Amino acid sequence: VWTAEVSPLEFGIAFATILKGIFIIIANKKLITHLMGYLIMENGIFLLSLSAGSHLPYIVSLGVSLDLMLSVLIAVLFIKRIRSTF
Numbered sequence: 001v002w003t004a005e006v007s008p009l010e011f012g013i014a015f016a017t018i019l020k021g022i023f024i025i026i027a028n029k030k031l032i033t034h035l036m037g038y039l040i041m042e043n044g045i046f047l048l049s050l051s052a053g054s055h056l057p058y059i060v061s062l063g064v065s066l067d068l069m070l071s072v073l074i075a076v077l078f079i080k081r082i083r084s085t086f
Contacts, residue, residue, distance in 0.1 A: 010051035017044030032082065035075045042071050 021041025025034055049064045 006052050011048070014044050014047035014051050017047055020044070031078070035078055039071060039075055042068050
């Protein structure tokens, strides 16, 4: 049952973003596209936590945000390493 706190549109967009990230990871072989798929999937998880934000404790929301920041940092380091190699 959908409530006013969880919008079906927001939930659908977040879930579709997660599925897009998984599809990109599965469909491509290059490391950069895997990183992009991982980041897209992380963004979908973050959007999902925002859509159901009132149901999650504050600590869990901070953990998701920290995970997102760390994944961006790791992606930047990988891209720098790939550029220096090729």
